[in-house]
Amino acid sequence: MYAAHFAAGGLTTWLVARGDRAERLRSPGLSVNGVPVAAEVVDPAGTVTTGPADLVVIAVKHHQLAEAIEEVAPLVGERTTFLSVLNGLDSEEAIARRYGAERVLLCIALAMDAQRDGTSITYRQAGRLAIGTGGGLGTAERLVAVQVALDRAGLAWEAPADMRHEMWWKFMVNVGINQASAVIRAPYGRFRSEGPARSLMLALMAEVIAVAGAEGIDLGPADLDTWHKVLAGQPPQGLTSMYQDVLAGRPTEVGIFAGRVVALGARHAIPTPYNQAMAWILP
């Protein structure tokens, strides 16, 4: 979805992929809402004559991150800045360890409803990206350059004052709705009214709020209200990325959600039974 926006905005766009994956991106090719994406496929296993890229967007699942970080190497130069739309709290640090902290902005993807079937993507809401610097990551100059690129691509962005809080808010959301939707097998609509689905989502989120407090992050009722407003805008039949993974038989990101909450609970002696159950149940 992001590649389609960049290409349509007139920015030279490359899809980085190796082997069979590169072949699938060439044929049948990547399509977004039925429109083929005008982006060249770059296979880093071959001779790469393009680049360096001004911006690298990493949009893979967490278990694919380490490989993706290495595969983009031929396109990385001094001016290259990274955005990671991965959920969870860790991907920016992983990229920073490989390419340097100043090259990586903090980023989360909000309120999007993309669904994928092979190389065909459909979405109604592109949502928005929250981007920023913090914790030694990124620079103000790179942040502005990326904002200009996102404007050209027609992608909505915001730059919250407290990006760390924003990352934890998104973590709370993912721990709650992604995991609850994946085990109950329910679309967004089921979480809007009282019932077991919503109760499980809120119980999982309450454990995040507890461990966040112990980590010095102030999450609370106002953050839950913000989520309820976002949820009200999601299509009732839409599916979280984790529920899509379960339906497609793909591994889930449970390790960076429940796994992380359980580990933080152990560190701070805070019980996290709901997340422990998710870690036992989800593949």
Ligand SMILES: NC(=O)C1=CN([C@@H]2O[C@H](COP(=O)(O)OP(=O)(O)OC[C@H]3O[C@@H](n4cnc5c(N)ncnc54)[C@H](OP(=O)(O)O)[C@@H]3O)[C@@H](O)[C@H]2O)C=CC1
């Ligand atoms: N979908 C959503 O609504 C949202 C998702 N997110 C987060 O964004 C991240 C991506 O999620 P999502 O888009 O749903 O994931 P998908 O699994 O739908 O897409 C990931 C894509 O990356 C490709 N890929 C994997 N490894 C590589 C690699 N080494 N080189 C090139 N391409 C690769 C995969 O190809 P292949 O199929 O061949 O393996 C696949 O097409 C996750 O962390 C998710 O939690 C955040 C907000 C919303």
Ligand SMILES: CC(C)(CO)C(=O)C(=O)O
């Ligand atoms: C917030 C939500 C549920 C949709 O944007 C998401 O991040 C996901 O599906 O992974």
